[in-house]
Amino acid sequence: MDEKKAPRMVYFEQEDILHLTLSDEPEAGSVEINPNITAELNDEGELIGIEILNASAFLRDSILESVQAKVLQLSGA
Numbered sequence: 001m002d003e004k005k006a007p008r009m010v011y012f013e014q015e016d017i018l019h020l021t022l023s024d025e026p027e028a029g030s031v032e033i034n035p036n037i038t039a040e041l042n043d044e045g046e047l048i049g050i051e052i053l054n055a056s057a058f059l060r061d062s063i064l065e066s067v068q069a070k071v072l073q074l075s076g077a
Contacts, residue, residue, distance in 0.1 A: 011055065018055035023048040 010019045028043035036058060040049035052058050 016053070016055050016057075018052040018059070020050040020052075021048070022050075 005024055007020060007022050010021070011017070012019070023042065023046075025042040025048050027040045027048060029041045029045075031039045031041065033039055036053040038051045038053075039047055040051065042048045
């Protein structure tokens with residue numbers, strides 16, 4: 001039985017946690033990418049989800065970095 005479905009995101013506002021689900025398979029383990037990002041793995045070691053703590057700050061910083069890089073590239077700096 002194939003348990004994979006379309007990816008979906010859920011944001012838990014009070015906790016400021018963003019959870020991306022790639023598969024409904026049970027989680028067998030996880031790997032901390034950095035203190036705020038955890039990759040969730042199935043029993044075959046495949047990525048099935050990502051949890052981001054302090055999500056609002058993470059997304060803000062990621063977007064700002066991306067925009068700043070694009071502006072610098074466009075300005076020829």
